Amino acid sequence: MSVHIEFNNVTVRYGEDIALDDIDLQIQEKEVFSIVGPANSGKTTFLKCINRTIDLISSSKVDGTVSIQGEDVRRVSNVYALRRRIGMVFPLPVGLPMSIYDNVAYGPRRMGITDKQRLDELVEQCLKQSVLWDEVKDRLHMLGTKLSGGQQQRLTLARALSLEPEILCLDEFSIAIDPVTTMKIEEVLTGLKEKMTIVLVTNLTQQARRMADHVAFFNASELVEWGETEKMFENPDKEITGRYLNGDFG
Amino acid sequence: MSPVSSSNPFAAGGNEIRKQRTENIAKNVMLGAAILLIIPVLVIIGYLFYKASPVLSWNYIWDVPRDLGRQGGIWLPLIGTFYLVIVSLMLVAPVGILAGIYINEYAPNNWLTRCINMAVTSLAGVPSIVHALFGVGAFVLTLGMGASLLAAACTIAVMTIPVIVTATREALAAVPMAFREACWNMGATKWQTIRTIVLPNSISGILTGVILEISRAAGETAPILFTGAAASVAVRTATVGDKLMPYQLDDRFMALSYHLHVVAEKISGMPQEMKYGTAAVLIALIVVINSFSITLRLYLRSRKKW
């Protein structure tokens, strides 16, 4: 195991507001790293720093360094190539207004893959990985936006997987879908752990406990503490961590 | 039971009845305003077509004007308007659409962008006759085009930039931000995202703007007054080919709108039906063009993709 993603004194501001305050942590290769914390604690901003979509928010300012495999992401000359290495799934499912097939093939096509057979294989593989294949295999040419919320979220996951990313970030992926689908996706993630590092932002502390190797607790833009899942739940250093993780916060 | 109903606590009192009456009056007055706007105009337009009916025929459309428009048809003005529209559209559409894309997708939130927006607004407000003066100063004289089809088309193009920019900007803004973010997160570049997601889903709104531009270009008179429109032209019309391509870019040309002005006011002994005929054809043209844009919009609303 080696360090995959490293945050070094990272501070993010939106105008005057501090969104992340002096974050330091390391995420190991091929583990599930979970980030928990109340709303507005900076979890989504954390993910945006990893693939530099933070740059697209014009008021944002980032200090400190985020590195992936020892390489400072701000020094990367081709930010698009960086983003292709990182799959992202956001809380609200977004099916693009095109067919299910085109949704999954979107990323690979942008990278110049035009071979029909290769695309077919890829689409099937990704949809299978995201346990959507059986439900849509007979209607791949239906609009992605017409699927149900849970299906769209799995479609989003399939799209994120289509680039064979080395890091997969999920931001409260289960917020808009039912518990059964959630369990299905959790199983998928456990399988994917063999191939990629997974950063799982969640507000379900039990989900973090089930899935994660390490847990970090964010509160009010600060990293309160982070460590092995077992220790964080059973024997945290700070009292507030224990209270939040065990469900009696505030 | 009558005593009960007469003391009904919910019955309308005098005040309420008066209120109700004012409300009805007000409503009808305002409906009246709406009707007063539309009905007379429809009647007048119907009257124009009625007066034009003696001349309206395919022959009137296809024949060239003779004797300064006192006889013959309106083919030369009609085809002139067609070329004016096409050339101006070819000039303005790329610039206007790209400008709309810049403003909605690329422009940072700073003073320069505010200046651009203000410039678009100002351009939309410049009177058409001032555009004509600009056309004279810039295209006819300084760029040496002379009074010509090209100079008139350039003038119209500058005048209609705001139409296309505004339509494009609004069409792009209607595409949800989440679609763009999804693409960016997959490593798509900004232009890839625009080309593959934003444009395909806003093309119809942009098209509405284009149709609006066509309608404006076909109807405007003032901007072409000194930049290239002519009361009559000497062109060869012997063959069908000549009739379809009567003008070169550096020729003066006839246009339907200017032709109407000429036959209505400038030439003595003009038969009434020739005036009404020209007006009717111009109105029909505008109505057809605008029906396209309205149909397009209704059609789109019926098949929204999200």
Added chain:
Amino acid sequence: MSSGKKSIRALGAKLLDGAELPIRIAITICGWSSILFVGAIFFFIFKEAAPVFPHLDWGEFFFAHRWIPIPAEGNEPSYGAMGILYGTFAITVVSMFIAMPLGLGAAVYISEFAPPRRKEWLKILIEFLAAIPSIIWGFIGLVIMGPLIQKILGVEVGINLLNASIMVALMAVPLIVSISEDALRAVPDSYREAALALGASKWEIVYKVLFPAARNGLLAASMLGVGRAVGETMAVWMASGNTDNIPENFFNPLLVLERVKALTATIAGEMPDTVHGSEHYQVLFVIGIVLLTISVIINVVSDLIIKGIRKES
């Protein structure tokens, strides 16, 4: 594809985005072009007008009623444009008297009273009204409204201030309707509901709640209407009589039956008779400057007002 089986990761790492630099530059240049064109319009109009600046009698231009650009043999031309300024002013005022009540009434009806289907139809019809070109309005003024005014009011000439104002009003109304309707719609529904809960009738809501709340938008609508009236050319040229004339008594309502000459119509009518570079030609460009200044001010100010409303809502 020869590289068909290359891993996707490897492909993604290689693909650069340099290819989109040209389109990005093109988009940026087009984005800035509007500024360039506005600048060019000011530049070229000033350029053509500039030679006359030093020797034009500005006092005469603005305050004398003596427009004789082509004088009789042996006389000096004079450029006192007050009558023409009055003409534009009068057409603007009278047309707004007609257009504002009509436009506002129609906007209120469409946004507050009309059932949904009728609303759609009215909006489509008003859109058609907006699409009718100004030359058609000029023609209607000339051949239909003129004789109508002659007959109904029993006057000698039907081509006059009233006629031109009606035509300009009809042209300005669609604009006023659409901006006013936007302004009324921008008033939050909670205002309407609160007033309804207090027992107000719909009409009371309109004039006690909506008008005050939408005040700025309605102001912007009327300003844009004014802008349209000032800049209108063909309809004004053909329907106003195009005769330089200032009434003796401004309080006599019959002044609407007199002929007037507008700034726009002066340029349109006299430009073809001028020689390029002559004094007359340059003075017409000075009139262009006046029109340009008025219209840009009106549009920028009303745009700021409208943007302010959008920010609030």
